[in-house]
Amino acid sequence: MFFLMRCFHHPNKDLDRDEHRSAHRAWVQSGGEGRAVVLIGSGLLDQAGNAIGNFGILQTRTLQDAKAFAEGDPFNAVGIVATIEITPLPDSFQADRISDPMTARH
Incomplete structure (x- = not known):
């Protein structure tokens, strides 16, 4: 199954994001210890270009x-994330068009 995950951060967390970015990236590369x-x-920006x-x-x-993948992210664990949205994608989603996934496929 495929999902769109959006994690919205608390305001003014740039320094915290910088501090925990390597742990966040390791989490992504591991697929959340194999969960996903x-x-x-990528990051989300507001209209002014600020990270949100x-x-x-x-x-x-x-x-x-x-949900477990999103909730286990170090950004969430250290209080950067304010809300998480998980949206199912349709069966017609063309995942094969993404040629270089960020996590090794199982």
Whole structure:
């Protein structure tokens, strides 16, 4: 199953993001210790170009795995994340068009 994950951050967390970015990236590369394959992801910006969160396209077995991946992210664990949204993507989602996933496929 494929999901769009959007994590919105508390305001004024730039220094915290910088401090924990390497742990966040390691989490993504590990697929949250195997919970998910992260096909693509990046930061989210507001209209002024300020960082407001991050997003990812996830492949998981269940919605619960997608939630566990998002909730286990170090950005969430240290209080950077204010809210998490997980949206199922349709069966017609063309994941094969993403040629270089951020996590090794299982």
